[in-house]
Amino acid sequence: VRTELSPSDLFASLDAAPLASASVAQVHAAVVRASALPPGEAATATGDGLKVALKVQHEGVAPLMAADMVSAIRIARLLRWLRPSYAPFCTILEAWEQEMVRELDFMHEAHNLRTVAHNLRSAGIPAVVPRPLFASRRCLVMNFVDGFKITDEVALSLHGVDRDALMGRVVQIYAQQLFIDGFFNADPHAGNLMVQVRGGEALPVLLDFGMTVRLSERQRLGYAKLALAAQQMDMGALQAAMASLGIANTQSSELPERDLAFWRFFLRDTGPRDEARAQARSFFDSRKAQAAQDKATGRQPRSVTEVPSDLIFFWRVVGLLRGLCSTLRARVPLLQLLSLRARIAIASLTPPPQRAIARVCAPPPTRLHARLHARLQARLQALLSEAWDDGG
Template sequence: MATFQDFVKLAKISMQDKTSHKRMNEILRIMHQYHVLAGLTPERAVEVLQALGPTYVKIGQLASNRSDLLPKEYCDAFEKLRDDADPMPFATVVEQIDKAYGASWHTVFASIDPNPLGAASIAQVHKAVLLDGTVVAVKVRRPGVAESMAEDIMLMKHLIATGELVSNSHRDILLSLEGFVEEIERTTANEVNFTIELNNLVRFHKEMETEEGVTSPVPYPAYSTDSVLVMEFVQGIEISDTAKLREQGVDVEALARRVCQSYVTQVLDNGFFHADPHPGNILVRKGEVVWIDLGMVGSLTASERMLVGKVFTAVATNSAYLLMQALTGLVHVVGPVDHGALLDDLARLLSEYSTAEMKDINVGIVLTEVVELLRSQNMVVTSSVTMLARGFVTIEGVIAQVAPSISVIEIVSKHVIAQQGSPKNIAQRMVDLAIAGTESAEALAKLPTQLSNTLEMIDRGQIKVNGDVDVSSRVLATVYASVGRLSLALLSAGLFLGSSILCTTSMQPQFLGVPLLGVLGYLGAFVLGVYTIVRIMASRHRLLNNEEPR
């Protein structure tokens, strides 16, 4: 049955939803136009997603990384959705720039190349020159895309809320879909607001300064708004174009190792990582790696970085208990959890990889499987961990394409070991150990007083202690039988003693000179005694032969 909370949720969404009916009709029309019910080839599926609009293009982009769920031919086809979009007319681009600045684009740029560098579902990028002669890239948001994506997400929420109200039989699936829609909403909200991407660029570029041979575009905050982003123009070769890289004398294997090391550093050292590291977002400029398109990033707190490091250590060392310890700090519990079953499932998962060579272990796939396993135990990981798992799936795909011999898990393991042995990490562990020791000493000092106070409260009746002992039915049956036989034996002995006393009297009536009541008492005592002995002997026989008691 639906809960009151389900009714309230659906009512709230219905009040906010003003466009779902119209949008649903549009979606049905497009599905009918492409004959979706008759089946879809990968190419036709791409066309359908493009026709449905930017929200569904984004879903296709995310799905392209899920080769564990979709056939490879669909994942390969969905890769085209990253950049393969119809470009906006240049007049529309100029109109959007003028609207963002509240003035003519000529007040900022000396020129803008009318041919786009790239066109995606959310924005389009053009090469431009600032008034001072600096060559830059200008990213312009498509008109109406924010409103369109908000409508699609509201429709999805409405459908899920309706499903939860109508039926509880597929609650787990609906919760998973709800989490997916929330992730889509979060990522699209960040991508359509270029102010967020600008801040990401500023932070990312600053943190890349300490890495040799790795950088990101220089941002220009003075010329950027929430719909127009101005950054350094980067001209390079996609990392997946290994033939062209080799022509320029680039050591492709060393390059792939540097990219992988950079990504691990982003995750474990900086706690701020590129969440969409596909080949188009990793360029090589004169041997230097340039990370571009920071619209989608993940962020980890210091404690989350530590726990993620433990996860990697557990995977590399095949420690199920360490893995469970680390994971419990990265989840939100939404229902009952069977920790014993969880530990068994994690041990079983790790055992599948224990016989494999380290270079054959795919970190992204392992993390994805762990996320699904936790979900089955009513544990939902934080959004940052979900993005991390997807990011590792993507980066491992890139490394496998560029230099298949490189093991990502090996690089991660070495980084974790080096990180644990660093002076900063050792100092932090010493501080943690000192704090834990101080807390333990304080607790030990308080223990006698706490124990004394507890005993005194029990003595006063202020605390009641209840005990619950679980005794099997066979034990209870044996006790009851023993007590019954003991009672019969005592009754027989009592009759015998009482009859003996009566026989010393002259009570009437008598039988052969003995009081009749005493004779009857002896008889009763004899019968009870014989019956008790027989029952005891029968019980002993059943015990020796391991028979069920009767």
């Protein structure tokens, strides 16, 4: 702090004990003097100044993380040389290395905070994002945001928070970032999400924007088309979306219905942990049966041949959101909520005068509608699978 900021001039007080600590940095509560605040922030100060959160990078963490990443990439390259099928792991680690370098620059994070706050505000999506006040490479000062952890069972019950609705809002926030903005936080774990209750409304608080990913226009629309194709059970559109993103496996051309089954499983509705585990067991049991059938008939086994570098971050976001929903026992129609924003992204490709007069997107589904829709689609998928097996 002394190296990168002038604490005696900037802070009226600074708590020595951290509020939280993670692998890259720790956060302290502090008060910035009113006289030191940027223009426009003085009105928010009270008493001695403005309460803030000071994020400080751990000493020596940057070279340590860089050394670990170099070692991991060397191991992955050796595995790729020994077995070419491991090539996707190199792609993933090299992409992660690029994001890690940016994550260690807190000036980059300050820019990310401003960008995401602007995007969500422009979209009319209620959420709380800290405002960056001062930033250097290893220190970041933000306004202090009150709230409680999103996994705080006692606080959620005390405030009467509807967990399904809360996580539905969080999913919509990330769908907006993924499909419309093309700029998203790739680390939405429980430690980076809080809840602020304001005026009887539970608002998600988004923290830690060090690890963010910016998608190209092709990538953004590719993921939107993939989600919508999975929701509509459109194998042709799904194949086209996967091809545009550079996602392929040895059976993509011959058995596209297996790709559809995978993406519908991956983007399925959320639920309690036991239920999610049972669904996963059922899915992987069916995959094992397919693999055994492939071996018996001499069909080429299913294996990944192409993975784009950005796919790991898409997987990570969806996986972390699903895990958080399971922890909170929240039932969220994940694929439907994602596809609503995906429709908006795809509709933007058509000039307004050429769009249909009818509503482009259906209203958000009710819980009953979501359950009926999921049951009907599950039954339809089972019938299609049976018909395919009978014909093959």
